[in-house]
Amino acid sequence: MKNRILPMLIMGAGTLYFLVPIWWLVVGASKTRSQFSSTEPLWFADFALFDNLGELFAYRDGVFLRWLGNSIVYTGGAALLGTLLAAMCGYALAKYRFPGREAIFNVVLSGVLVPATALALPLFLIFSQFEATNTFWSVFLPSLVNPFGVYLARIYATASVPDELLEAARLDGSGEIRTFFQVSAKLMFPALVTIFLFHFVAVWNNFLLPLIMLGEERLFPVTLGLYSWNTQVNQVPELRMLVIVGALVSIVPLVFAFLLLQRFWRNGLGAGAVK
Amino acid sequence: MKKALIFFIAPFGVLFTAFYLVPIGYAIKQSLYKVERTGTFGPAREVFGGLAQYQRVFTDGPFWESIGRVLLFGIVQVPVMLGLALILALLLDSGLVKGRRFFRLAFFVPYAVPGVIAAIMWGFLYSPNLSPFTSVTSSVDLLSADLVLWSMANVVTWVYVGYNMLIIYSALLAVPTEVYEAARIDGAGQFRTAWSIKIPLVMPAIVLTTVFSIIGTLQLLAEPQVFRAFSSAVSSTYTPNLTVYSTSSIPNFNLAAAFSVVLALATCLLSFAFLKMTQRRGGEQ
Numbered sequence: 001m002k003n004r005i006l007p008m009l010i011m012g013a014g015t016l017y018f019l020v021p022i023w024w025l026v027v028g029a030s031k032t033r034s035q036f037s038s039t040e041p042l043w044f045a046d047f048a049l050f051d052n053l054g055e056l057f058a059y060r061d062g063v064f065l066r067w068l069g070n071s072i073v074y075t076g077g078a079a080l081l082g083t084l085l086a087a088m089c090g091y092a093l094a095k096y097r098f099p100g101r102e103a104i105f106n107v108v109l110s111g112v113l114v115p116a117t118a119l120a121l122p123l124f125l126i127f128s129q130f131e132a133t134n135t136f137w138s139v140f141l142p143s144l145v146n147p148f149g150v151y152l153a154r155i156y157a158t159a160s161v162p163d164e165l166l167e168a169a170r171l172d173g174s175g176e177i178r179t180f181f182q183v184s185a186k187l188m189f190p191a192l193v194t195i196f197l198f199h200f201v202a203v204w205n206n207f208l209l210p211l212i213m214l215g216e217e218r219l220f221p222v223t224l225g226l227y228s229w230n231t232q233v234n235q236v237p238e239l240r241m242l243v244i245v246g247a248l249v250s251i252v253p254l255v256f257a258f259l260l261l262q263r264f265w266r267n268g269l270g271a272g273a274v275k
Numbered sequence: 276m277k278k279a280l281i282f283f284i285a286p287f288g289v290l291f292t293a294f295y296l297v298p299i300g301y302a303i304k305q306s307l308y309k310v311e312r313t314g315t316f317g318p319a320r321e322v323f324g325g326l327a328q329y330q331r332v333f334t335d336g337p338f339w340e341s342i343g344r345v346l347l348f349g350i351v352q353v354p355v356m357l358g359l360a361l362i363l364a365l366l367l368d369s370g371l372v373k374g375r376r377f378f379r380l381a382f383f384v385p386y387a388v389p390g391v392i393a394a395i396m397w398g399f400l401y402s403p404n405l406s407p408f409t410s411v412t413s414s415v416d417l418l419s420a421d422l423v424l425w426s427m428a429n430v431v432t433w434v435y436v437g438y439n440m441l442i443i444y445s446a447l448l449a450v451p452t453e454v455y456e457a458a459r460i461d462g463a464g465q466f467r468t469a470w471s472i473k474i475p476l477v478m479p480a481i482v483l484t485t486v487f488s489i490i491g492t493l494q495l496l497a498e499p500q501v502f503r504a505f506s507s508a509v510s511s512t513y514t515p516n517l518t519v520y521s522t523s524s525i526p527n528f529n530l531a532a533a534f535s536v537v538l539a540l541a542t543c544l545l546s547f548a549f550l551k552m553t554q555r556r557g558g559e560q
Contacts, residue, residue, distance in 0.1 A: 011372055011374075011378050015378065018384060019384065024396075085290065089286075093284075107296075111291065113546055118535045119294070119295065121528075144290050180283070205497075207391050208516070223391045223392060226391065227501060243395060251387060251388050254388075255387045259380055259383075
């Protein structure tokens with residue numbers, strides 16, 4: 001029994017380290033502006049969360065709500081479409097033999113090593129030649145590409161879609177494309193969730209691309225919006241409260257989604273790491 | 276069959292070409308040009324400059340200082356983060372801990388917080404007048420020039436430990452239990468089993484997380500960019516990515532492109548060298 005004490009102490013310390021900042025955010029977002037810096041930072045004072053939320057959503061004609069909507073489209077949309085594209089490509093690379101297959105795979109794989117931030121600046125220059133910077137598409141389209149997703153999709157398709165099944169589908173007269181959507185995609189489903197999650201996080205975390213591309217506030221994703229508010233805190237002190245409440249609003253749904261989908265994470269991470 | 280292949284590969288292929296291959300090519304091309312003016316106020320035109328931009332990159336003091344800074348950051352932060360992740364994963368796997376499900380979830384929560392928002396949050400937590408840890412922040416200035424790098428390292432560690440822990444933990448779960456049976460019969464204790472059996476078996480997972488961390492370190496941008504609002508110690512050339520960003524907004528796109536190319540090459544080279552190094556060590560065993 002004695003040798004359980006130290007491990008539990010370490011786990012407890014870890015829990016404090018990871019959760020206290022989140023707790024602080026929850027508590028802070030619930031306070032009135034004047035109490036925020038004058039009361040105990042880690043415990044509740046007057047409960048003003050709903051007033052704060054009201055103020056957040058009303059500020060500058062509800063621009064924050066607009067940012068949330070943008071983030072859903074940028075991140076959710078790009079991850080959904082991007083997963084489909086990566087899955088199709090990875091599946092083809094796993095299940096068909098054709099000249100140039102390995103060459104394509106190697107080029108895509110080396111794409112994984114190219115830092116996304118090294119692409120952001122040339123992308124900006126290319127988009128500006130078409131006068132397409134500061135548009136929704138300038139952030140959305142580049143976010144669709146996920147080379148790591150292709151790599152994972154290939155591994156999963158090799159492991160989970162048996163050749164015999166494809167043969168059987170062909171004998172039954174099912175076209176290749178129909179077979180993919182009706183048979184293979186279903187077998188790959190757990191893998192697709194993993195690829196989606198990875199892609200989602202990558203786009204959600206991508207800061208430089210929207211920072212470089214977007215000038216107009218109404219196109220910002222919520223991360224860039226909160227960043228821009230935070231840089232103005234010194235001139236407009238009341239923004240500090242909005243930044244804190246906004247940060248809470250933007251992470252809470254994600255934290256829940258992550259916890260619900262965690263099972264998929266674990267499986268997916270395992271498969272990615274074995275290779 | 277051929278039609279199907281095109282259907283499957285072309286959509287990704289076209290986007291990959293447009294948003295990966297073309298920009299890389301374009302950056303390389305841009306980096307070989309320079310802007311020339313006739314007189315001081317004459318019209319600007321782009322002329323081929325050969326390696327002139329690269330010459331500037333290699334003699335740019337602040338840029339190399341920033342590279343040195345992120346390397347120092349990486350040498351300290353990556354082992355600390357992965358060491359923590361490994362210890363937590365081994366403890367979760369050891370059977371000595373109750374409430375495993377809770378801990379796994381609790382440690383993973385910060386990963387849902389994007390870097391920018393994590394940096395904003397910690398920026399407030401470090402600020403002397405807002406921090407819940409006033410006993411610390413009133414005696415030590417965590418945003419001072421000496422410490423701000425390590426304050427950022429803490430933000431990155433906070434976000435990614437749980438994620439890396441989960442990768443290592445999944446690898447541990449994949450180890451067949453007979454292996455542990457055998458070790459137990461041979462009289463190996465928990466510590467001995469972890470050191471001699473578990474760690475070598477999850478080495479591929481650790482290598483993977485290290486490579487991702489190296490890439491992440493050299494790309495450091497959101498945290499320093501946010502911290503500029505909290506601390507005057509973070510300059511516009513604090514990390515290589517900030518240098519690229521501020522050079523492009525001067526604007527000097529050709530020089531910024533050269534910075535990007537050098538940075539991308541350095542990242543690939545470091546990741547590749549690390550992979551090779553660990554593969555060779557693995558081969559000797």
